[in-house]
Each structure stands twice: as C-alpha cells, then as structure tokens.
Amino acid sequence: MPVTEFICPNGQKVGVEKCLKSCVREQRCMFLPTLRAVAKSVDRKLEQPTVTELIAGNRETYLKKMTGYAVSPESVLYALQGQGVHAVHDQYAGGAILSEERLRDDTTSGQFDLYGQLLSSDDGVLGDLKVTSSYKIMRALGYYRKSVATGEVYKTGAKKGQPKYRQQIFTDGVRFVFEWAVQLNYYRMLLEAQGFEVHDMYIQAICRDYNLRLASERGIDRHIYLIPIKKISDRWLKRYFAHKAKVLRTSLKNHVLPPVCSSRERWHDRKCRDYCEVAAVCPYGARIMADAMEKAV
Ligand code: SF4
Ligand code: SF4
Known part of the structure; x- marks a missing residue:
C-alpha cells in the first residue's frame, strides 16, 4: 500500500485523493502540481522488490508496501530534487551514454542512472546520481573531525594554563559507502549479465546544503563530488540479495512483519527517530x- 494520507502543516491528516481534489484548508500548503508529484513519488506498488528496496531494511520495505501510512508532503520533497536531477541527465544522455534502463534477474530489478563515456573515452563507466546531505558526503569521503591542540594555553579564567584545542578535518577515515557500493555493484552485475563491460563505477554526489556553515565545518566546500566505488564480489552480492528477497517475499506472502531492521539499516536508530517514513506504524x-519525545520535554 502506498502513502494513504498527507499530514497538513497543522498536523491534520487528509486522504491523498481528497487533498488532490480540494484542500481542506483555506489555501494549499504548496502548489497542486508539487503535491501531485509528491503523491506519485510515494506511490509504491506491490511488485517484485527493487535493488533499492532490498538494500533498505526488510521491515521498512514491508511496511511501505503493506501499510497505509501518512506523510507530510514537505518531509518527502527531497525525492523530487533527486527526480529532477535524474530527468535532466536522462535528457542529456544519448550518443555513447545509456541512461535509466531497468534490468532484471530472478531476484530483483534495478534501474541504473548512467553508463558509457561519462568521464573519458572509456565507454565502460557506470555512474549513479545522488542528491544528498553534506553529512552523507563527508562519511562517504572518509572525512572526520577531531580536536587537535593549538599549542596555545588559556591565559585567564577557569581554564587558565590548560591547552587550547580546535576542531580539524581529517580525510583519511573509513569511507562509509556500503549502501551505495552494494547498489551500484548490483547494477554492474545486471549490466554484465547483458554483455556490457563495466570498468569503473562512480557516484556523482550533489550536496543539498553545501553553502551552509555546517557543510564547511564537515569539510564539504564543493557542490559536487565524484566518489569512486570499488568492486564487490558477485558471489557475496547474489547471496546477500537472495537472502533478503526470500525473507521479504515470505513476510509479504504471509502478512507477517519482518524482524526489526538491522542496526546499520536503521542508522543506529537515527533513521527510526528522524527519517523513516513508516516509523509511526x-x-x-x-x-x-x-x-525521544519524552527526553525532549
Ligand atoms: S494541500 Fe496541504 S494543507 Fe491542503 S489538504 Fe493537502 S496537505 Fe493539507
Ligand atoms: S522505524 Fe526503524 S526499525 Fe522500523 S522500519 Fe523504520 S528503520 Fe526499520
């Protein structure tokens, strides 16, 4: 089941159909075409799960497919930014570049963004477009912040004589790209099964908040980053996806809620608290x- 209700800015819940027909308030909270696009973007069909659905936690995907739930249109607007970027790239692909082709195997299906001569005359480059936060890009690049001694000491006050520290960005950390790497590698496998050679894989990440101070504090000072993705073994990918697809299929067939998403899938609870569309159900x-609400009061 897709999203069945929108949450208005005043917290009132309204059926999506009803909202699109006419607003229950004096004036719409955003343009009608924007609301139509949002409604389309959250309309999930009950068909074979896609690569991205299998990368998310099975419980999250199950609830998105089986439960009617409510979202604030504003909270899912980010999806439209991504769709806009994809549409522009699709329009300007062509020639030695393929775009947005859906490929299938027995387990799942996936639609790669771009493949071909993306960065040079090498026609075996697979690319994926992400419109994402400076936080995610910082982690994907392996950047991290650490306190370092400035060599100075406090001359007055309670800390007199103690060393001063400042936050510094380091770029030699672990690159947290698991989900992106798994997704792109599965597309690679699907392409290779069709006889296309993939020599290199890249994420082109566009930073949504790059002009905010928070982004520069994270070491993100550019709007766009190319992030290389390493090859993952086909054997591992097949086993991982086959297992997740089997658990999800069984849950969907028997209408049984899958186990709680893994700690990594639920971003160590950050996703449940702030970002999961189906957290309420x-x-x-x-x-x-x-x-979290109890702690906040
Ligand atoms: S347009 Fe906005 S305010 Fe009006 S019913 Fe829909 S969600 Fe609510
Ligand atoms: S709230 Fe957390 S555990 Fe529940 S579906 Fe969402 S991510 Fe998974």
Whole structure:
C-alpha cells in the first residue's frame, strides 16, 4: 500500500485523493502540481522488490508496501530534487551514454542512472546520481573531525594554563559507502549479465546544503563530488540479495512483519527517530520516537 494520507502543516491528516481534489484548508500548503508529484513519488506498488528496496531494511520495505501510512508532503520533497536531477541527465544522455534502463534477474530489478563515456573515452563507466546531505558526503569521503591542540594555553579564567584545542578535518577515515557500493555493484552485475563491460563505477554526489556553515565545518566546500566505488564480489552480492528477497517475499506472502531492521539499516536508530517514513506504524520506531519525545520535554 502506498502513502494513504498527507499530514497538513497543522498536523491534520487528509486522504491523498481528497487533498488532490480540494484542500481542506483555506489555501494549499504548496502548489497542486508539487503535491501531485509528491503523491506519485510515494506511490509504491506491490511488485517484485527493487535493488533499492532490498538494500533498505526488510521491515521498512514491508511496511511501505503493506501499510497505509501518512506523510507530510514537505518531509518527502527531497525525492523530487533527486527526480529532477535524474530527468535532466536522462535528457542529456544519448550518443555513447545509456541512461535509466531497468534490468532484471530472478531476484530483483534495478534501474541504473548512467553508463558509457561519462568521464573519458572509456565507454565502460557506470555512474549513479545522488542528491544528498553534506553529512552523507563527508562519511562517504572518509572525512572526520577531531580536536587537535593549538599549542596555545588559556591565559585567564577557569581554564587558565590548560591547552587550547580546535576542531580539524581529517580525510583519511573509513569511507562509509556500503549502501551505495552494494547498489551500484548490483547494477554492474545486471549490466554484465547483458554483455556490457563495466570498468569503473562512480557516484556523482550533489550536496543539498553545501553553502551552509555546517557543510564547511564537515569539510564539504564543493557542490559536487565524484566518489569512486570499488568492486564487490558477485558471489557475496547474489547471496546477500537472495537472502533478503526470500525473507521479504515470505513476510509479504504471509502478512507477517519482518524482524526489526538491522542496526546499520536503521542508522543506529537515527533513521527510526528522524527519517523513516513508516516509523509511526513500526512498533520499534514508535518506541524510539516516544523515547525521544519524552527526553525532549
Ligand atoms: S494541500 Fe496541504 S494543507 Fe491542503 S489538504 Fe493537502 S496537505 Fe493539507
Ligand atoms: S522505524 Fe526503524 S526499525 Fe522500523 S522500519 Fe523504520 S528503520 Fe526499520
């Protein structure tokens, strides 16, 4: 089941159809075409799960497919930014570049963004477009912040005589790209099964908030980054996806809620608390949100 209700800015819930027909308030909270696009972007069909659906936690994907839930249109606008960027690239692909082709195997299906001569005359480059936050890009690049001694000491006050520290960005950390790497590698495998050679894989990440101070504090001072992705073994990919698809299929068939998403899938609870669209209908997510609200008062 897709999103069935929109949450108005005043917290009122309104059926999506009803909202699109006419606003229950004096004036719409955003343009009607924007609302139509949002409604389309959250309309999830109950068909074979895609690569991106299998990368998310099975519980999250199950709830998005099986449960009617409500979202604030504003909170899912980010998806339209991504769709806009994809549409522009699709329009300007062509020639030695393929774009937005959906490929399938027995387990799943996936639509790669771009393949071909993306960066040079090498026609075996697979690319994926992301419109994302400076936080995600910082982690994908392996950047991190650490306190370093400035060599100076406080001359007055309670800290007199103690060393001064400042935050510094380091670029030699672990690159957290698991989900992107798994997604792109599965597309690679699907392409190779069709006889296309893939020599290199890249994420082109466009930073949504690069002009904010927060982004520069994270070491992100550019709007766009090319992030190389390493090859993952086909054997591992096949086993990982086959297992997740089997668990999800069984849950969907028997109408049984899958186990709680893994700690990595739920971003160590950050996703449940702030970003998961179905948290309100997930017993685990509802508890995390209730705890967070209790702490906030
Ligand atoms: S347009 Fe906005 S305010 Fe009006 S019903 Fe829809 S979600 Fe609510
Ligand atoms: S709230 Fe957390 S555990 Fe529940 S579906 Fe969302 S990410 Fe998974």
